[in-house]
Amino acid sequence: MMDVEALAQGLNRLSHNLWWTWNHDAQELFHELSPRAWQNLYHNAVAVLHELSDYELRVRLLDPSFAARVRDVLARFEDYMAGEKTWASCHVPSLTKNPVAYFSAEFGFHETLPIAAGGLGVLAGDHTKAASDLGLGLVGVSLFYREGFFQQSFNHENWQVEHYTQLNPASLPMEPVLDSRGEPILDSIEIATSRIQFQLWRVNVGRCHVYLLDTNRPENEPSHRDLTLHLYGGDKTMRIMQEIVLGIGGIRVLRKLGIEPSLYHMNEGHSAFLILELLRERIQAGHSFPSALAWVKERCVFTTHTPVEAGHDRFHFDLVHYVFGDFIKKLGLSISELMALGRVRPDQAGEPFCMTVLALKASRAANGVSELHGRISRRMWLDLYPGKTEDQIPIGHITNGIHLTGWMKAATQRFWQGKVGPDWQSRFQDPDFWKCMADPQFVTDEEIWALRFQMRRELIEFARRRLLLQDRRLEKRDFISFDRLLNPDALTIGFARRFATYKRAPLIFQRFDDVVRLASNPARPVQFIYAGKAHPQDQDGKRFIQHIIHLSKYSSLQGSLVFLEDYDIHVARQMVSGCDVWLNNPRRPLEASGTSGQKTAIHGALNLSILDGWWREGYDGANGFAIGDDSHPDSVEEQDRRDSENLYRVLSEQVIPLFYQRDEQGIPRQWIARIRRAMATLIPQFNTWRMVRDYARKYYQPDAS
Numbered sequence: 147m148m149d150v151e152a153l154a155q156g157l158n159r160l161s162h163n164l165w166w167t168w169n170h171d172a173q174e175l176f177h178e179l180s181p182r183a184w185q186n187l188y189h190n191a192v193a194v195l196h197e198l199s200d201y202e203l204r205v206r207l208l209d210p211s212f213a214a215r216v217r218d219v220l221a222r223f224e225d226y227m228a229g230e231k232t233w234a235s236c237h238v239p240s241l242t243k244n245p246v247a248y249f250s251a252e253f254g255f256h257e258t259l260p261i262a263a264g265g266l267g268v269l270a271g272d273h274t275k276a277a278s279d280l281g282l283g284l285v286g287v288s289l290f291y292r293e294g295f296f297q298q299s300f301n302h303e304n305w306q307v308e309h310y311t312q313l314n315p316a317s318l319p320m321e322p323v324l325d326s327r328g329e330p331i332l333d334s335i336e337i338a339t340s341r342i343q344f345q346l347w348r349v350n351v352g353r354c355h356v357y358l359l360d361t362n363r364p365e366n367e368p369s370h371r372d373l374t375l376h377l378y379g380g381d382k383t384m385r386i387m388q389e390i391v392l393g394i395g396g397i398r399v400l401r402k403l404g405i406e407p408s409l410y411h412m413n414e415g416h417s418a419f420l421i422l423e424l425l426r427e428r429i430q431a432g433h434s435f436p437s438a439l440a441w442v443k444e445r446c447v448f449t450t451h452t453p454v455e456a457g458h459d460r461f462h463f464d465l466v467h468y469v470f471g472d473f474i475k476k477l478g479l480s481i482s483e484l485m486a487l488g489r490v491r492p493d494q495a496g497e498p499f500c501m502t503v504l505a506l507k508a509s510r511a512a513n514g515v516s517e518l519h520g521r522i523s524r525r526m527w528l529d530l531y532p533g534k535t536e537d538q539i540p541i542g543h544i545t546n547g548i549h550l551t552g553w554m555k556a557a558t559q560r561f562w563q564g565k566v567g568p569d570w571q572s573r574f575q576d577p578d579f580w581k582c583m584a585d586p587q588f589v590t591d592e593e594i595w596a597l598r599f600q601m602r603r604e605l606i607e608f609a610r611r612r613l614l615l616q617d618r619r620l621e622k623r624d625f626i627s628f629d630r631l632l633n634p635d636a637l638t639i640g641f642a643r644r645f646a647t648y649k650r651a652p653l654i655f656q657r658f659d660d661v662v663r664l665a666s667n668p669a670r671p672v673q674f675i676y677a678g679k680a681h682p683q684d685q686d687g688k689r690f691i692q693h694i695i696h697l698s699k700y701s702s703l704q705g706s707l708v709f710l711e712d713y714d715i716h717v718a719r720q721m722v723s724g725c726d727v728w729l730n731n732p733r734r735p736l737e738a739s740g741t742s743g744q745k746t747a748i749h750g751a752l753n754l755s756i757l758d759g760w761w762r763e764g765y766d767g768a769n770g771f772a773i774g775d776d777s778h779p780d781s782v783e784e785q786d787r788r789d790s791e792n793l794y795r796v797l798s799e800q801v802i803p804l805f806y807q808r809d810e811q812g813i814p815r816q817w818i819a820r821i822r823r824a825m826a827t828l829i830p831q832f833n834t835w836r837m838v839r840d841y842a843r844k845y846y847q848p849d850a851s
């Protein structure tokens with residue numbers, strides 16, 4: 147009985163550590179305990195355990211074979227948590243003692259905790275998971291959005307509708323942060339003339355902790371309770387207040403918990419107010435403003451994520467003046483001195499306060515997220531560094547990656563486990579390992595092709611199920627015949643991401659008749675799966691969605707074009723694994739990096755993309771497909787025209803012929819050669835193990851800069 151008790155406790159502890167989200171053996175245990183709950187509660191281990199009585203769980207654990215599997219998973223989990231000889235302890239030992247404090251307005255860990263809006267949050271989640279794998283000291287700071295990011299559905303006009311549901315913290319994989327008496331640890335910040343209380347949640351991500359601040363406290367007036375209600379909801383006032391909670395509140399949390407970071411890493415400008423709190427601490431301790439600023443500057447690094455103008459928060463004088471009413475007195479600065487910190491030209495009275503400017507002024511180093519984006523950022527912020535030339539601007543780059551194990555489907559994980567053996571996880575972290583993809587003995591063409599068919603079928607069955615639910619919700623059905631919907635043998639092209647207009651989702655349909663002709667060739671069918679959310683205020687993005695859904699229902703593409711609703715991490719995982727080709731056609735150079743295409747290679751899919759962001763570095767001529775070349779015209783109209791031409795040309799002349807060029811056994815050898823090359827060249831480069839190692843060496847170490 148003792149053993150059963152210990153196993154039950156172990157499962158409970160495991161459910162509260164997101165390690166299970168990148169281990170399918172662990173997920174399988176929770177799935178088996180309650181298949182319905184696992185599905186209905188969106189793959190949530192904590193909620194599954196809540197579904198079972200203590201008695202039922204104990205009885206299940208009396209089954210020796212189930213208990214043995216639980217014991218095995220728990221042993222691996224404990225091993226992982228205890229691991230002493232890690233990459234960080236060998237290479238950056240100083241960073242295991244005093245952690246890096248990593249601030250981000252969003253974190254995308256898993257579908258069950260919907261507090262991310264897109265790539266930025268997913269990157270933050272993947273950064274944390276890799277830091278844990280590498281044994282790097284990292285503490286994350288963010289907000290708990292009680293209603294998260296919105297869920298998406300479509301109405302009769304095929305127009306996006308946003309829904310919000312309350313999350314219940316008790317059944318999420320996170321824990322309240324309590325003091326020794328079991329009471330919530332509280333702290334407060336001052337905004338305008340009010341004092342706002344917040345409480346804390348902790349998400350355990352392997353060996354790393356992420357703290358989420360939450361203003362939903364009974365002491366606060368209703369509008370302040372709702373400050374952390376939605377991710378990127380509300381107006382500018384709401385936004386600046388959220389950013390005060392994140393930046394200033396976040397520093398107070400670290401102090402309260404006795405965490406002494408060696409460094410503060412701002413993932414995008416939303417958290418840059420942390421600089422003001424660090425300044426306040428130094429100034430109130432008696433230091434002059436210049437010496438305080440110099441001190442802060444030694445301890446901050448900043449990653450900028452977009453060259454898109456709207457991606458940089460800017461606040462007007464009146465708003466800044468209002469929200470910092472009380473705080474500014476403690477800072478000992480005048481309002482114009484404060485404004486100057488956020489201005490390119492400090493004396494320009496009309497210039498708003500820009501979070502990116504603040505972050506750049508107070509960081510010892512900054513970076514963009516790809517080589518091209520680094521260059522664009524240096525040009526963009528040239529005016530901030532008078533007298534310097536473009537190549538002297540202190541903005542470098544580290545290209546983004548993905549947490550490889552977290553993006554694998556169960557079937558993919560089993561496939562690789564079978565090939566590589568039980569130590570596959572650590573072998574995957576070794577860049578040299580991927581050279582084995584050149585060896586047809588290690589994995590045969592036939593095995594790769596079979597994996598592709600399994601992945602595509604899983605996606606198509608998922609899509610049919612989702613579309614049936616989507617369709618049922620509309621009273622007037624747009625009837626789609628389901629036996630005709632999507633073809634499990636057809637070349638499947640996927641496009642899914644935020645529907646920001648610069649990403650040009652409908653670009654391929656500019657040559658609509660030609661695309662129809664390609665898609666409906668019975669000998670070489672092609673089909674398209676789309677998904678993605680537009681920001682609630684982005685009417686143009688919503689029009690893009692409407693246009694594509696319209697084509698999927700009422701044009702000759704019916705049955706071979708679908709739009710899946712409510713894109714999130716779960717839908718993303720289905721799509722990046724099931725599609726044969728992952729399409730990305732942003733308006734260059736606005737895709738700072740892009741990461742969704744990096745999630746595909748491990749499943750044997752190929753990229754078809756503009757040479758922007760990461761793909762400009764990843765593409766080598768034989769590991770996928772490029773749209774156009776390493777240049778772009780100045781005019782937007784010219785660019786759109788040229789890119790849609792090039793997209794059509796590469797699709798009709800390269801992608802489709804290669805996919806359907808089969809030998810006597812029915813195997814497309816040339817296509818599979820590209821898959822091998824993609825695996826060998828892309829996987830070892832574009833993952834967050836490489837990325838976090840780069841950050842540690844180039845930005846986090848005390849002597850780095």
Ligand SMILES: *Cc1c(COP(=O)(O)O)cnc(C)c1O
Binds near residue numbers: 714
């Ligand atoms: C990976 C991912 C993204 C980022 O996609 P991009 O193509 O890089 O913009 C956005 N949303 C979700 C849910 C993702 O998983």
